[in-house]
Amino acid sequence: MPEVSTQQFLEIEDIREGVLVLKDKSLRGVLAVSSLNFALKSEEEQNAIIYQFQSFLNSLDFPIEIYIQSRRLNLTRYLEELETLEKKQENELLKIQTRSYIEFIKSLLAGGSIMTKNFYVIVPFYTISIPGVKGKSPTLTEEEFERAKTQLWQRMEFVAHGLRRCGLFCAPLNTQELIELFWSIYHPEEAEVGYYPEVPPELIK
Numbered sequence: 001m002p003e004v005s006t007q008q009f010l011e012i013e014d015i016r017e018g019v020l021v022l023k024d025k026s027l028r029g030v031l032a033v034s035s036l037n038f039a040l041k042s043e044e045e046q047n048a049i050i051y052q053f054q055s056f057l058n059s060l061d062f063p064i065e066i067y068i069q070s071r072r073l074n075l076t077r078y079l080e081e082l083e084t085l086e087k088k089q090e091n092e093l094l095k096i097q098t099r100s101y102i103e104f105i106k107s108l109l110a111g112g113s114i115m116t117k118n119f120y121v122i123v124p125f126y127t128i129s130i131p132g133v134k135g136k137s138p139t140l141t142e143e144e145f146e147r148a149k150t151q152l153w154q155r156m157e158f159v160a161h162g163l164r165r166c167g168l169f170c171a172p173l174n175t176q177e178l179i180e181l182f183w184s185i186y187h188p189e190e191a192e193v194g195y196y197p198e199v200p201p202e203l204i205k
Contacts, residue, residue, distance in 0.1 A: 011023050011024070012182075013139075015175050015178050015179060016145075016175060017149065017175065018172055018173060018174045018175055018178065019149055019152060020178060021140065021145070025127045025128075025139075025140055026124060026125065026126045026127060026128075027124070027125045027126075027127065027148050027149065027152045028122055028123065028124055028125075028152075029122070029123045029125075029152050029153070029155070029156045029172060029173075030120050030121070030122050030123075030172070030173045030178060030181070031120060031121045031122075031123065031156060031159060031160060031163075031170045031171065031172055031173070032118065032119070032120055032170065032171050032172075032173055032177075033119040033120060033121055033163060033168050033169070033170050034119070034168050034169040034170070035117070035119055035168075036049075036167055036168065049166055049167060052165050052166045052167075053166050055162075055165075056162035056163065056165065056166060059162060060159075060162075062123075062124065062125075062155060063124060064121055064122065064123055064124075064159060065121070065122040065124075066119070066120070066121055066122075067119075067120040067121075067122060068117055068118070068119055068120075069117065069118045069119075069120070069181075069184070069185070070115045070116070070117050071115065071116050071117075071118070071184065072114070072115055072116075073114040073115065073116055075105060075109060075114070078105075079102065079105060079106070082098060082101065082102050082105070083102060085098055086098040086099055086102065120173075120181075121159055121163070121170070123152065123155050123156045123159055125148055125151050125152040125155060127140065127144065127148045156172055160172075
């Protein structure tokens, strides 16, 4: 049986200038969106956020897709750094505290994987909406692409503005970031996030 690459199952034809070009010639732009701790907001603030988000959704005349990516944090190198620090400790009390901190981190990991979440909004644009773009053409011409990209960026700016009113920061993914995003989707184990927080200063003499 011949080998089948992942690319054959994807609807993506090309990634260029921060834009996904699909096989049906439609475009997609992806916004990375920050998060906020809704539970820590006052009731008044929560109601204001909900109202703004409802207003944002009602203002859209095109569909959007919200994608949440969960990735496992890999603390292996951080633990190795702590264990190296423990061995170098000359102060016996700091040595004991460092070991206690290491065991605390390990106990967190024993309770299950520690995950980080990334939030994205995917904005579409269909080239059939542009006069002069013929559906039978196998690929977009440079002129067609530029015209479609301009329309897509306008939509993305509109979405970003609406989400900023909800207290969320947005940034469009560039070509390299889009490639890395899709790579992480199809290679979840290799895409574990290496997390290296600062060593607590009280453990350093």
